[in-house]
Amino acid sequence: MKRKTEKEKMSEGHLCLLGLIALSSLLTGTSGVDDAHVFISSGGNVRLPCNNTHKHYRPTTWPYNTLNNSAAVELIRLGIKKKDTQRHERLSLGSDCSLNINNISTEDYGSYMCRQYVNHKQQGTDARVYLHVLHVSQTEISAGLSVTLSCQLYSYPRVSCDDSVSSERIELFWVNQAGVKLTRSDSRYQISSSSGHCIISLNTTLLNEDHNREWRCEVTQRDRVKTSVTYTVKSSGEKTSSLISVRPL
Template sequence: MRQRRTMAEFRRILMVLFLILMIHVTVTGQFSFFTVRDGDDVTLPCGNVRDDQEKCDTTNWFFNRLRHTVELVTSGQIDKTKISKSKSHRLSVTENCSLVIKKVTNEDVGQYNCRRQEQYFAVELSVVALTERRDNNQVTLTCSVWTYDACRHTIKWFLKGKVVEKENNDLKTSQSDCSANLTFKDSHFIYSTKKYDLLQCDVTHSITKEVKQFIFRPQSSGEKTGEEATTATTEKTPTSATITATEYQEVFPVWVRVSIVSVALAALITTVVVVNIWKRIKG
């Protein structure tokens, strides 16, 4: 009879440990993809803030690029000790714990991970640049995307709402890694009449299928020329596409996966210890 009671207690212990493991391993995850123009401002969300959560004291933001992770926000505050002064001045945290980046550059491209209590949110930021270069009587417009990892975008040039085909004799297109060129002579009516608003660069995300449209605008006389020059777009408020953890596991933060594995390992070790104790009691 005593042995049966001991066995029943042991089973209850195992059930409690299993439930604890399931509670800790079940982590909510949300992934957003933002594609914005160089020089624009962007607000990266940290999920949905509860009504009873008035402050961001439990919110941390991490920036991951080139296998290097930096903590940008600690307990809701910009951590100026870990990032440069020039970048910290461009960062701020909103009331709902979102991360604001002013005047985005290619240095801001990467994965941003927000951790708030037991919730994790990942945001992958890509930046679009539109440049103009003139060589003799040739004009080349380039639409390129700086990405966190491998290129996840397809890029196409449009004229008057129609895609520019390779067979076009007046407008030549060429593709390279995450960029598309459009070349034409300076005698073309687009250049001679400055009808740049007829040209549009469409950037499509390969995972979310979201299409972002960027209108090319000519440079003013005070702007730089050549490959350093960038142009404005019609994008005023950057939007994003969001997927869940089960839809796309690749972007799930490594440190989140490590924490889950650590919790699971701790539960496993606890189970082994309980089994050994039970065997000693039984013996």
């Protein structure tokens, strides 16, 4: 019996590996995929993955839904952008069937689904992506230099923050520029939150040494930072202004 060479063995190993990869792709397309959660700060750009992508599944449709909509709205229909949507100019379809959205606003949060077709028949199951949008707003800075910052996570389905029972373990909190979490025990800050709506507010009186000081609102999922928004104080003489920016991760 002829013994196989090392090259032949390696070739068979590669074929076996390719076979397993192909089988995995087929199983994913038929049995469904896990829902994805994507976090982004308002004003940023985001890519929503199509986790049931298969090279033979073309074209792609992306329906979208929020709590305010009774029915899903198609943003992409069979690979073509719908022109009658308000976000038409901010959308694009990636080569891997992902959905790209630029200049994210709080109105973009919601449930997105990737559907793929062959000969106008849906193939596989929907790949669902939940988009969560983090946004910070502020009150006008008062004469006494008091400011209130409100940080909210817009989510669908609505998640509960600071809920240890939730499997997603989503938490909102404020940190200083050193990355230290601000707590209610610090007399300088008044921290209040509404876990049911994922809102956390920070109130403080600005001091002279607060010029260029940063406070950052972060959202974590299972103790990992997903996105954040930074608030920076700018002072010049008697004038005080602010800058809210997205922190890249």
